[in-house]
Amino acid sequence: MSNMFSITNIKNRFISVIAPDIPPLPSSHSHQLHRGNISGAPSNYQLRMAHQQKKPDKFAYARPPFLQLLTIDELRASADHNVRPIIVPRDITLLPWGTGYAECVNSGKSEWNEDQAAFARQVLSDPTHSHPDLPYTYYGIFDGHAGYGAALAASHQFHHILHEKLVDCLELLLPRDEDAANSKQDSSFPHPSHFQRRVSKDELIIGALESAFFNMDALIAQDRDRYRDAGGCTACVALFINGKLFVANAGDSRAVLSQRKSKCIEKNNATTGAITNADNGTGAQEVFAVPFSFDHTPETERLRLLTVARLKPHLMEKQYAAMEYAKRPHMKDLGQRILCRQGTMKGWTYKTLTRDDLRMPVVTGEGKRSRLLGTLGVTRGFGDHDLLAINTGTQIKPFLTPHPEVVIRDLSKIVSIPDENNEDGDYGILVMATDGLWDVSENDAVARTVFQTLDKYPTEKHRYTMVAQELVARARGKINDSGHWRLADSKAAATVDDISVIVIPVYQYYKEHVEWEKRCAQVLQERRAKVTQSATEACEDESLLVNGVTKAQVEVEHDDAEEEEEVVVEVNRQQAQATVELEEDASQKAESSGQTDPLSAHQSAEKDVKDLIEHELSAAISALDATESSEDDKKEAKESSVTTPEKTYKAQQPQQQQQHQHHRNRNRKDKR
Amino acid sequence: MSYAYLFKYIIIGDTGVGKSCLLLQFTDKRFQPVHDLTIGVEFGARMITIDGKQIKLQIWDTAGQEAFRSITRSYYRGAAGALLVYDITRRETFNHLTTWLEDARQHSNSNMVIMLIGNKSDLDSRREVKKEEGEAFAREHGLVFMETSARTAANVEEAFINTAKEIYEKIQEGVFDINNEANGIKIGQQHSPTNPSLPGAGNQAGSASSGCC
Numbered sequence: 001m002s003n004m005f006s007i008t009n010i011k012n013r014f015i016s017v018i019a020p021d022i023p024p025l026p027s028s029h030s031h032q033l034h035r036g037n038i039s040g041a042p043s044n045y046q047l048r049m050a051h052q053q054k055k056p057d058k059f060a061y062a063r064p065p066f067l068q069l070l071t072i073d074e075l076r077a078s079a080d081h082n083v084r085p086i087i088v089p090r091d092i093t094l095l096p097w098g099t100g101y102a103e104c105v106n107s108g109k110s111e112w113n114e115d116q117a118a119f120a121r122q123v124l125s126d127p128t129h130s131h132p133d134l135p136y137t138y139y140g141i142f143d144g145h146a147g148y149g150a151a152l153a154a155s156h157q158f159h160h161i162l163h164e165k166l167v168d169c170l171e172l173l174l175p176r177d178e179d180a181a182n183s184k185q186d187s188s189f190p191h192p193s194h195f196q197r198r199v200s201k202d203e204l205i206i207g208a209l210e211s212a213f214f215n216m217d218a219l220i221a222q223d224r225d226r227y228r229d230a231g232g233c234t235a236c237v238a239l240f241i242n243g244k245l246f247v248a249n250a251g252d253s254r255a256v257l258s259q260r261k262s263k264c265i266e267k268n269n270a271t272t273g274a275i276t277n278a279d280n281g282t283g284a285q286e287v288f289a290v291p292f293s294f295d296h297t298p299e300t301e302r303l304r305l306l307t308v309a310r311l312k313p314h315l316m317e318k319q320y321a322a323m324e325y326a327k328r329p330h331m332k333d334l335g336q337r338i339l340c341r342q343g344t345m346k347g348w349t350y351k352t353l354t355r356d357d358l359r360m361p362v363v364t365g366e367g368k369r370s371r372l373l374g375t376l377g378v379t380r381g382f383g384d385h386d387l388l389a390i391n392t393g394t395q396i397k398p399f400l401t402p403h404p405e406v407v408i409r410d411l412s413k414i415v416s417i418p419d420e421n422n423e424d425g426d427y428g429i430l431v432m433a434t435d436g437l438w439d440v441s442e443n444d445a446v447a448r449t450v451f452q453t454l455d456k457y458p459t460e461k462h463r464y465t466m467v468a469q470e471l472v473a474r475a476r477g478k479i480n481d482s483g484h485w486r487l488a489d490s491k492a493a494a495t496v497d498d499i500s501v502i503v504i505p506v507y508q509y510y511k512e513h514v515e516w517e518k519r520c521a522q523v524l525q526e527r528r529a530k531v532t533q534s535a536t537e538a539c540e541d542e543s544l545l546v547n548g549v550t551k552a553q554v555e556v557e558h559d560d561a562e563e564e565e566e567v568v569v570e571v572n573r574q575q576a577q578a579t580v581e582l583e584e585d586a587s588q589k590a591e592s593s594g595q596t597d598p599l600s601a602h603q604s605a606e607k608d609v610k611d612l613i614e615h616e617l618s619a620a621i622s623a624l625d626a627t628e629s630s631e632d633d634k635k636e637a638k639e640s641s642v643t644t645p646e647k648t649y650k651a652q653q654p655q656q657q658q659q660h661q662h663h664r665n666r667n668r669k670d671k672r
Numbered sequence: 673m674s675y676a677y678l679f680k681y682i683i684i685g686d687t688g689v690g691k692s693c694l695l696l697q698f699t700d701k702r703f704q705p706v707h708d709l710t711i712g713v714e715f716g717a718r719m720i721t722i723d724g725k726q727i728k729l730q731i732w733d734t735a736g737q738e739a740f741r742s743i744t745r746s747y748y749r750g751a752a753g754a755l756l757v758y759d760i761t762r763r764e765t766f767n768h769l770t771t772w773l774e775d776a777r778q779h780s781n782s783n784m785v786i787m788l789i790g791n792k793s794d795l796d797s798r799r800e801v802k803k804e805e806g807e808a809f810a811r812e813h814g815l816v817f818m819e820t821s822a823r824t825a826a827n828v829e830e831a832f833i834n835t836a837k838e839i840y841e842k843i844q845e846g847v848f849d850i851n852n853e854a855n856g857i858k859i860g861q862q863h864s865p866t867n868p869s870l871p872g873a874g875n876q877a878g879s880a881s882s883g884c885c
Contacts, residue, residue, distance in 0.1 A: 087712065
């Protein structure tokens with residue numbers, strides 16, 4: 001919202017030139033001046049606001065934690081309005097998948113950078129461990145206005161609210177056996193006992209996002225009793241879950257997926273492949289941008305705003321008109337015909353101008369300059385509960401909504417041919433940024449910059465950080481001798497607003513998801529096998545033998561697998577022993593099942609499975625963390641597979657767990 | 673803590689010459705032998721005393737890699753002092769000084785004090801650039817010169833403080849327009865007694881009257 005408070009912005013800029021170093025201020029200056037502008041507003045309101053300003057901040061001002069700007073000195077230096085340094089994480093491993101981030105402060109319109117960014121990695125897990133866990137990753141970007149409080153609160157709290165919402169429908173989201181059976185019929189599942197209609201997982205996640213947006217807004221409203229008024233902010237949130245990308249947006253921040261078509265065709269046509277590979281990489285036709293959010297400005301939301309005005313005319317307090325005029329009407333035009341559109345009309349018509357028509361339209365201006373009640377340039381987001389319109393003091397909040405629009409991409413449907421090495425192009429790079437970027441950069445230009453920069457740094461770990469930095473650098477431009485920020489290439493005005501950019505390599509998430517899926521499928525398979533095994537105990541011998549071999553071989557792996565001959569002997573010996581042991585086990589089980597009815601046997605089996613899954617998942621998660629060490633595991637497993645060809649190395653860990661489980665079962669039964 | 677002046681420094685020079693290590697040694701008094709590549713810019717700060725006055729140094733440590741050059745250029749603006757660093761064990765870092773100096777002169781204000789620093793003086797056995805060469809280059813271009821070691825901390829204090837002394841002298845001589853923040857100098861609370869004292873980092877109860885920084 002670069003030009004929301006243009007007058008006060010200028011004022012601030014003048015002050016900034018001569019002001020000595022001052023302490024960090026809790027509230028943006030423009031906020032207070034803005035309040036003071038309200039002419040004719042009841043003075044008790046101003047008193048309330050004065051009281052409001054004495055309340056503490058809910059969160060101390062800070063930049064996103066992954067930037068590690070820990071001291072007030074660093075914070076101050078990063079907010080240098082004359083230089084506008086581009087800040088990137090000093091430790092790029094703090095963000096998953098090599099995700100890039102860069103930001104830059106405004107040129108002086110507010111003391112602090114009022115944008116905020118956040119990310120979180122979480123796991124949805126069933127307290128009873130009857131289903132495998134479901135991990136997810138969240139990124140959020142929030143553009144504050146009229147103070148930094150709302151954006152700061154959202155960056156601290158939104159992901160907690162979202163997590164609660166997801167946990168609410170946990171049992172419907174977690175992967176389960178039925179999914180495998182019904183995998184052909186989409187991921188939706190009929191639950192006639194719970195729902196009148198089929199509700200898909202996607203709809204549940206969309207619902208979680210939507211309700212989290214509403215709750216965040218309500219929380220900011222509640223906090224006004226105890227904390228300083230937070231102002232407002234936009235919210236653009238990306239959620240990576242279940243192999244899908246969800247982008248929820250409220251406001252004029254934007255998420256755009258930068259994609260690039262595969263280069264294979266050119267490669268095939270070219271006689272000298274190496275050369276075309278290098279310079280066709282950034283060809284304009286190949287690169288394209290797919291919008292993943294819609295801006296919510298008075299202009300784009302005209303229909304909704306005028307519907308609100310029409311249905312609740314009292315909100316306009318007889319100060320505004322649900323009308324739009326082709327040209328601004330004046331007193332002298334009274335009684336004349338004037339071109340206008342009334343309410344939610346799309347086309348234009350003539351009407352005779354009356355005195356009431358001289359009121360200010362609910363929506364004025366076009367494009368980035370469009371305003372709601374002549375004041376606000378953004379129509380969805382969090383906060384703004386106390387925001388009053390300039391000059392009239394009319395409440396603005398009833399026209400606003402935190403309701404996000406959600407866009408989904410199912411990443412499993414994307415085809416990417418490994419030989420083409422175009423994963424970043426096929427899956428796309430998700431660029432989430434505040435309007436500081438989008439005000440001066442077209443989506444397609446951003447997409448081109450993304451791939452140009454990636455080509456420049458083909459292997460660097462920080463390549464996505466470089467993309468974010470480059471995007472911010474271009475939008476910020478350079479300051480000229482007269483102190484104006486200009487774009488480097490066109491000399492047009494650069495953005496004077498705060499700029500924040502997140503650059504997410506979507507394929508890196510998908511890779512992680514595929515790994516998780518494999519583990520998950522395996523867990524479910526194990527579980528099924530276990531259930532069958534326990535339920536049909538009479539014909540157990542064969543499977544037990546298999547388990548016996550497995551056990552022996554698991555123990556082999558604990559030994560030094562280098563001496564193969566010894567290993568074989570060991571296996572044989574242990575195999576024999578294990579078979580004996582397990583036969584005993586089986587007979588014991590048969591005994592116990594003789595005493596109890598089949599249902600309870602089944603229940604105990606299910607309990608075993610729960611324990612089993614609990615173990616396996618903890619193993620799977622630790623394996624996720626240590627993907628590097630898995631290389632060694634694979635090697636080891638290959639060596640051992642010489643002696644036991646039945647086993648694949650992927651099954652190694654769970655089988656080991658299963659054996660432990662077996663021992664435990666036996667112990668339990670012994671106790672009985 | 674209040675201060676009389678705040679000076680903004682920038683540290684520049686080829687990648688791997690020890691810019692970040694110099695900063696760390698000066699601000700934290702420690703040496704980190706393996707340092708990650710600086711991406712973009714990092715900040716440090718320390719209070720020093722000159723002529724009985726508290727002076728805060730705000731130091732911008734920049735990325736040395738060529739890829740960052742254009743962004744680094746935008747950081748010269750508003751710097752009162754620059755530490756131009758080369759590595760005495762790598763001749764090419766000395767050879768690039770001319771380019772760095774041109775960049776600095778072109779993009780900074782003309783009064784910026786530039787200190788030439790030959791770093792890694794503890795690695796004398798691997799020296800490729802003689803001390804005399806550094807001295808000659810500094811003399812030729814009107815710079816102050818010093819050899820330092822971020823590892824042993826030799827001359828690190830001196831390098832930062834001598835630069836500050838030079839800036840301070842220029843202020844006394846009236847060369848710097850201290851009211852223009854773009855010169856890299858800010859007047860602190862000690863000079864404007866009407867202002868309330870600077871609250872700590874966590875204290876958000878500052879007055880709104882002094883406007884915007």
